[in-house]
Amino acid sequence: MTVTTRVKLSTMMFLQFFIWGAWFVTMGTYLGKTLGASGVQNATAYSTQSWGAIIAPFIIGLIADRFFSAQKVLGVLHLTGAALLYYITTVPNFEGFFPIILAYMICYMPTLALVNSVSFKQMANPSKEFPPIRILGTAGWIVAGLTIGWLGWERSNSLVLTFKMAGTASLILGLLSFTLPSTPPAKKGQKTSMGDILGLDAIGLLKNRSYLTFFVASVAICIPLAFYYNFTNPFLNEVGMKAAAGVQALGQVSEFAFMALMPLFFVRLGVKKMLAFGMFAWVLRYIFFAYGDTGANYWMLIAGIVLHGICYDFFFVTGQIYTDNLAGEKFKSAAQGFITLATYGVGMLIGSYISGPIVDHWKISDTSHNWMSIWLVPAGIAGVVLVLFLVFFKDTNQIQEQKGLDIEEPSTGRLEV
Template sequence: MKTRIRLQLSVMMFLEFFIWGAWFVTLGTFLLNNLKTSATQVGVAFLTQSIGAILAPFIIGLIADRFFSAQYILGILHLIGAALLWSASSVTDFDSFYPLILVYMILYMPTLALVNSVSFRQMQEPGKEFPPIRVLGTIGWIVAGFTIGWLNWEQNGSLDLTFKMAAIASAVLGVFSFTLPATPPVKKGGKASLSDILGLDALGLLKNRSYLLFFLSSVAICIPLAFYYNFTNPFLNELGMSSAAAKQSFGQVSELLFMLLMPAFFARLGVKKMLALGMFAWVLRYILFAFGDTAGNYWMLIIGIVLHGICYDFFFVTGQIYTDKLAGERFKSAAQGLITLATYGVGMLIGSLISGVIVDKWQLPAGGHNWQIIWLIPAAIAAVVVVLFLLLFQDKNKHQPATAVNA
């Protein structure tokens, strides 16, 4: 790959995840403090991510794969997104805010696939060339978090500025996208079946008992995962942690480190133990949050954040590798889309619906929340998933060819 193209793709990936990290981490705190919403409304707002993940295949399958170059669609979506984010920064009530963020997430979630598409189409050896470029996305998320902490926007009640920062970055990426390498549609014109759009051919993987259990575990583990994404920042700010968004970025630093260590762990532990460790890390994280505080148990909060590397890499990345190995060449893309639909779509959707209700239920009359009970609930859900997974999962296909799964 030419140096110029590598630099372009790196900038694209940095901005893509900087935009998301710039407002998403502190969304719950913004809604509770600035718009005075309930926790249930916070859950409904985060639900827009799941709606976007569910609808993304339609946008990609109907438009990007058949009619227009990916880099142009990426640019248009981010330019529209910039206007929506800027508008969201100035609203004063949830009823005005929600439609803006809903439309934004429906447009943003497909861009996650588009940046990958633009990247892969420029690569001869994606296995070697993609990771150094994708890591710029994680760095972008980290930079966004540290910027919010450095500027004290949480403490100053100025989280509306996170949307303006994200809007400016989205506008920059929108314009920059038109300079990216050409990525024309693979299938020009023609009718797209529902099966093609949603990758339903990959459903054949679910005939494999082990993969079916993994699939169901992925949905189930993302229910408690929604508690973390939706309410960690409000929780840390309510406890009085300074620069909470910046501290949360330690989780992405951990993700980078464990990503580098994954090959060694994978060779020694195998799929089942890696997946189980990833799920168990969620249990441990929530227990640490339940008993942590900003006084003598501050270390519990920090370790809970840093566990993100194991939580994400050991379960999600291992799951993506497991899916890729079983899918076979014909169904690789469809299978990855299927597992994304299960996790960020169905699992996070259920989690977002119930997490807000639970946080509201345990709101204290004098103000604040009973966070110990709140965090022990997702810990219990994750623990049940881990136990059932360990008892029932067997990786019977680890030494079989991928096509055997689809037989």
């Protein structure tokens, strides 16, 4: 890969996640303070991520994979997204806001796969070349949060500017996309079935009892995950945390740190313990939020945010590796698409529709909620999922330390490194 290509791909990845982090974290606060949205409306707005994740495979499978180059589809989607983000700043109420953010997420979610496709096409050894480029995406999300905190947009009730900032970055990335290396459609001229698009060819994995347990746990754990994405920023602002969006960026810093330590933990703990620790971290995080405050228990709020690294990496990344192992060569892509559709699509969608009414139920006034009662609900859900997982998941094979991350014996479910 040439230096020019590496710089373009790194910039692409930075902007891709800068755009998302620029508005997504603080949208709940914007909806509540600026548009007067209820908890149900807030959660409904966040459910657009799940609808985007459900619809995204159709855009990729039916359009990008068969008819047009990935970088061109990426460019069109981000330019369309830029227009939608600018337009949404002119909408005065939630009724006008929702259809626009839904249209935007239908445009944005497919780009997550497209940036990976463009990157992998230019790499001779993706396992070594992709991580240094992908990490720029995490950096983009962190910079977006720090920028919002530094500019004080939450305190000054100026969060409408987050959509303008994201729109500007989307415009830049849309134009940049047309200069990226050519990534022609991978399945041009081939017939694509509905099973291919949705990853349903991997449904046979559910015959494995341990994998079925993991699959159900993955969907269920995304219900409390929705509470975190939808209401953490409004919660932190309501309890008086300064520059909350910037502080929340510590979650991505933690994610980066634990990602680097993943191979060490794999060797020491194995799959079942990794998954269990990830779910336990969800329980602990929400307990910290329930009892934390900006006084003596401020450390609990920080700890709850920093636990994001364990919550995400230990469960979702471990789960992706576990899925890859069981699927074998033939169904690797289908299996990853299937689990992503089930978690970020179905699981998060259920979580969004459950979290809103719960938050509204514990509303005390227009500016306050009983957050202790609210956060104990996802803590309880995560706790039940953890207990059921420990009882029914029997795959206790350990990962043994060798060189690399070569996963073998897909039929037995053993993981060896």
